[in-house]
Amino acid sequence: MTKQPILANALPDCTCYRLRQAARLLSRSYDGFLISCGISIGQFGLLATIAGMEAASISTIADTMKMDRTTLTRNLTPLQRIGYVVTEPGSDGRSRSLRLTASGKKAFTAAMSKWRAAQIDFEKQLGTSRVKQLNADLDGLLKKLPN
C-alpha cells in the first residue's frame, strides 16, 4: 500500500556504507590540517607505517595497512618522486624493502604536529569517550577480520 515499499532498505543496516562515509569525512578534515605539509592523510599513514617497520617488504606493508599490494605500489610513486621513500633490493631476490629517507623522516616529523592537531580537533568535536569507543571497535574489527 505504501508508495516506496522495498527499495532502499539496505543503507540503514550497511556498515560498509557508514565506514566509507566516515572515511571520506575524516580524511577531508585531516587533509585540511596536513595541507601545509604537502602530504595527504593517506600518505601520512603510509610514511608512519614504513617508519615503524623499517626495511619491510611491499607485501608486508600492504598487509599491515589492509591494502591491496598493487595499491601500495601506486601510492609509493609520488612519495618516491619527492624523495621521501626509497625501495631497495631485499634479502630475498624477489622482495624489495622500503625505507624512509632523511628528508622523508623530517617531513614526517613535521607532519606529526599537524596530524595531532587534526586528531585533537576530531576528539573535540565528537568527544573523547566516543572516540575511544570507536577506536576500540575499529581495532576489534581490524583484528578479527582476515585480510
Next chain:
Amino acid sequence: MTKQPILANALPDCTCYRLRQAARLLSRSYDGFLISCGISIGQFGLLATIAGMEAASISTIADTMKMDRTTLTRNLTPLQRIGYVVTEPGSDGRSRSLRLTASGKKAFTAAMSKWRAAQIDFEKQLGTSRVKQLNADLDGLLKKLPN
C-alpha cells in the same frame, strides 16, 4: 636512550587511519559478494541513496553521502553509461535531478540480496552486538560532524 624514540607514535591514536583501513577491508569483502551483479559496494550505496531520494540534485546526494560534489559527478559516469541512472533538468535551471531507470531499479533489487549476504557474513565474523555498537558509533560520528 631508546633506538626508535619518537617516530611512528601517531598511528596508535589515529582514528582516520583505522577508518581508512576498515573501509578498504570491508569494501573488498562486499565487492566480492556483489561481483556477480557487476557493481561495486560504492555503486550500490549510490544507487540506494538515489532510490531513497528520488529527484534529488547532485549536491543534495553528495551531501547525504558525505562526498565531494565533483566526486559524485565522476561516480555517476559509469552508472549513466550502463543506463542505471539518468540526470534530468531540475526545477531550478541550474540544478539537475537524479533518477534510477527501470533497469537501474531492477539491478539494485537484484544486488540487494547479495548485499544482505555480505552484511550477514560480516556480522557473523565480528558478532552482532559488536556490529550494532560500531554502527551506532559511526552514526554518532556522521550525525555530529559537519560536512
Next chain:
DNA sequence: CTTTAAACAGTGTAATTACACCTATTATAG
C-alpha cells in the same frame, strides 16, 4: 637436477576521491 608450484612485485585498465578552476543560472543589493 628438472619440473612444478609458490611467493614477490610491476603494468593495464577502470573506478573512487577531491582540489582548483571554469561556466551558467538565480538571487540580492544598489
Next chain:
DNA sequence: CTATAATAGGTGTAATTACACTGTTTAAAG
C-alpha cells in the same frame, strides 16, 4: 534595472583503490 553575490554543476589534474594479467625468483616435488 543593473551589478554583484551566491548557487549549481562540469573539467583538468592527481592521488587512491583494486582486479586481471605478466614476469621473475625461490621453494617443493619427482
